[in-house]
Amino acid sequence: MRRLFLELPALSRELRLLQLPEGLPVFERHQALLLRLGMASLNVTTMPALAWAAPDQPLPEQDQNRRSRHTLIACDALDEAWSLLARLQLAGHEQWPQLLDEADRVCANLETGLSLRRAPHAERVEPSL
Numbered sequence: 410m411r412r413l414f415l416e417l418p419a420l421s422r423e424l425r426l427l428q429l430p431e432g433l434p435v436f437e438r439h440q441a442l443l444l445r446l447g448m449a450s451l452n453v454t455t456m457p458a459l460a461w462a463a464p465d466q467p468l469p470e471q472d473q474n475r476r477s478r479h480t481l482i483a484c485d486a487l488d489e490a491w492s493l494l495a496r497l498q499l500a501g502h503e504q505w506p507q508l509l510d511e512a513d514r515v516c517a518n519l520e521t522g523l524s525l526r527r528a529p530h531a532e533r534v535e536p537s538l
Contacts, residue, residue: 410456413483413523417450420487423494430502438509445516446490452523475525482522489515 421443429435459476462468493515497508
């Protein structure tokens with residue numbers, strides 16, 4: 410979580426500094442991407458501790474392991490986002506729509522990992538007979 414806490418704002422800052430191609434659709438998608446990353450950063454900032462379900466209520470080890478796995482999903486998405494930033498910095502006008510589609514996928518993976526990490530308990534599903 411520390412890495413996400415430190416790097417998400419830096420990633421957002423670098424994305425804000427990109428030289429965008431002309432056109433409203435690219436600008437709007439870029440702004441939506443920045444908003445999603447800002448919300449993810451807020452999510453990381455307010456994330457509960459790994460070992461606690463609630464104050465004075467420790468989280469079982471199985472749930473801690475689950476939270477750790479979900480944190481790794483978010484970290485993998487962060488690594489992909491840095492790679493995507495480098496490609497955006499070198500991209501020509503015609504490459505932006507495809508790269509922004511990829512940015513949507515990366516953000517979805519990040520958001521999913523963070524939302525699963527935040528869950529205090531995994532939902533237990535009983536097999537149907």
